Amino acid sequence: MTQPLPFGSPGGKAPRLEEVMRDVARGNKDAFATVYDAVVDTVFGIAVKIVRDRAQSEEVTQEVMIDLWRQASRYRREQGSVRTWVATIAHRRAVDRVRSAQASADRDHATAVRDQQRPYDEVAEQVQTRLESEQVRRCLRGLSELQRQSVTLAFYQGLTYREVAEALRTPLATIKTRMRDGLIRLRDCMGVTT
Incomplete structure (x- = not known):
């Protein structure tokens, strides 16, 4: 069973995200909620800048947050802050979404052109x-x-x-x-x- 986080540590200091990530990696949902609240706006902002569509950006944000939960054990404190790590995941996901949407549009266009071109009238x-x-x-x-x-x-x-x-x-x-x-x-x- 997971232990609750010491959110109200003496002196009123909240724990650093890097420390909270250890508990997220252990499956602590309260720890995940803390990280979620701290980074969700940043993730959404990155997604909107790249994807330029609110609904798609919301989907990207949700995917990133799921990745964060699933991949928390991969976070390495010595390689950078939690915010940087999450921002990198968000950027990759958003770029993948744009590429996927463009590839889909290209396929649809190619199909439409092919359907319009008849071998003869x-x-x-x-x-x-x-x-x-x-x-x-x-x-x-x-x-x-x-x-x-x-x-x-x-x-x-x-x-x-x-x-x-x-x-x-x-x-x-x-x-x-x-x-x-x-x-x-x-x-x-x-x-x-x-």
């Missing part, structure tokens, strides 16, 4: 396809009957030259010539450059 793609289809139909109307039939069977039905020749009952050499001439005229009509 679907409406524009549909309009372009429709316009190209209309242009192909118009250009096909400019071919001779044999050319149009040959190209249509080959490209829209997937027939080979031989199958087109059989379907149209036309010699294979004629189909090849008509297809070549028809494709040249289609290319010129559509404005395709090679």
